[in-house]
Amino acid sequence: MNVTIYDVAREAGVSIAAVSQVINGKGKISERRRREIVRVMERLNYRPSVIATALAGKRTYTIGLLVPDISNPFFAEIARSVEEQGHRLGYSLVICCTDNKEDRVERYLSLFRSKSVDGIVIGTGIGTDDKETIAPLAHGRIPIVTIARELPGCDGGTVVVDxxxxxxxxxxxxxxxxxxxxxxxxxxxxxxxxxxxxxxxxxxxxxxxxxxxxxxxxxxxxxxxxxxxxxxxxxxxxxxxxxxxxxxxxxxxxxxxxxxxxxxxxxxxxxxxxxxxxxxxxxxxxxxxxxxxxQPIERMGQLAVDLLIRRLANETDEPPRTVLQPELVVRESTAAPAPSPI
Missing domain, CATH: 3.40.50.2300 (Response regulator)
Structure with missing residues (x-):
């Protein structure tokens, strides 16, 4: 039997209006209560119509993540961190991999727009000369946050290591x-x-x-x-x-x-x-x-999602640039050079 909004409200001990506010991203419901309702929806496997929500100009609680190579452990770990933090905040993740091919960037960004994602995290490189690709991002309605990469011409925030x-x-x-x-x-x-x-x-x-x-x-x-x-x-x-x-x-x-x-x-x-x-x-x-x-990979993913959610809530006036410090980890692949032969 299909789970309805009435079932969610009864299980969460709230009104139908409160559940509707969570789904539509409106109202003055507290963040703690919103998370509780999201957890009930997940437990009951309740899925409101994403298409109807998007057509109504409401949130879909979906984030797009664009990375160059998911087989690279660095970006796999970034994706895991972004997904975990998004999940904690009630968001799902759509991942697209460019395979380091620039022609795929615009295609996947169009895909994200067609899926009505609420925001996009970009971890792939885009050349400074790619004006046609950058322009719609810089002036688009969908908030953009970059991670581990700078995106010239884009007014979104960024999370990078030094x-x-x-x-x-x-x-x-x-x-x-x-x-x-x-x-x-x-x-x-x-x-x-x-x-x-x-x-x-x-x-x-x-x-x-x-x-x-x-x-x-x-x-x-x-x-x-x-x-x-x-x-x-x-x-x-x-x-x-x-x-x-x-x-x-x-x-x-x-x-x-x-x-x-x-x-x-x-x-x-x-x-x-x-x-x-x-x-x-x-x-x-x-x-x-x-x-x-x-690189503090897990922290980078968490901060990128947090920044994106704050931008969705219009809580940031200036596009922040968060720079984290790296750390040298010395293992066994380095040593003093061998003495030159006499």
Missing amino acids: DFAGGRMAAGHLTALGHRRMAVLAESPKLSSSRERIRGFREGLGEAGVELPDAAVVTCGGQPPVAEGKRRASELLRSGDRPTAIFCCNDLLAIGTLQAAKEAGLSVPGDVSVVGFDNTILASVTDPPLTTVA
């Missing part, structure tokens, strides 16, 4: 160990996060009197990232002036680098040290365990 500081941490760690000949495996230059990590790493090296030639910064544009990291790291490790340490702008590129070193018969960290970025679940189970710059 990528510049993270790059400096990696440089400080490697120079303190005595490394002077280093290289970087970078992501797409369109990503603000990658640019800032490189900039921070370069500045950190400069403070120690170490130069990072432009040729030592290698862009990994191919897919999948582990294979691309392995290919590009192999090229660096076969060069005549082999680096003693490689800083990778994400953990997947670092894992590819570990594979390349093993295939080349090199020891990590004996012959080459490797530093990643993200501190995903994979970082602690690699061989050797990976030294990496940790």
Whole structure:
């Protein structure tokens, strides 16, 4: 038998009007009471007509999440955090993956609009020159919050880690160990996060009197990232002036680098040290365990959802930019460079 709004009201001990207010996002019902009613609806498996609600211009209590690659543990963990926080606040999640293909961004944003989502969290990179894609976001009616990425031209809020500081941490760690000949495996230059990590790493090296030639910064544009990291790291490790340490702008590129070193018969960290970025679940189970710059992934997802909900409630006058601090996690993939042969 279908559960009705009357059943929900009776079970929750409230009036039908109160349940209607929760469904439609109107009225002065308290947040605590709204959550209690949402929990009753979930327990009874009550589903009001989302289509009818959307057509009436009311909330659907649905959030869209756009990520580049759900197979990347970083974005999988972001999605989990966004989903958990959304669930706590009574929202469902629709996830779309661009597979790092820019033509899918506009398509999925249109899909979100057709599904009448209340707001969108964007974790995928959009180039600064993609004006046609950015314009409808910057001036649209659906609130937008970006996570782990900056979105130029969009007036929504953003939750990011201090990528510049993270790059400096990696440089400080490697120079303190005595490394002077280093290289970087970078992501797409369109990503603000990658640019800032490189900039921070370069500045950190400069403070120690170490130069990072432009040729030592290698862009990994191919897919999948582990294979691309392995290919590009192999090229660096076969060069005549082999680096003693490689800083990778994400953990997947670092894992590819570990594979390349093993295939080349090199020891990590004996012959080459490797530093990643993200501190995903994979970082602690690699061989050797990976030294990496940790992002507070769970906290980022929670804050992004909270910010989006506040924007839906018109509780933010200025588009805030929340910057969280990274943390260097030292494991077994870094050590002092081997002494040069006499």
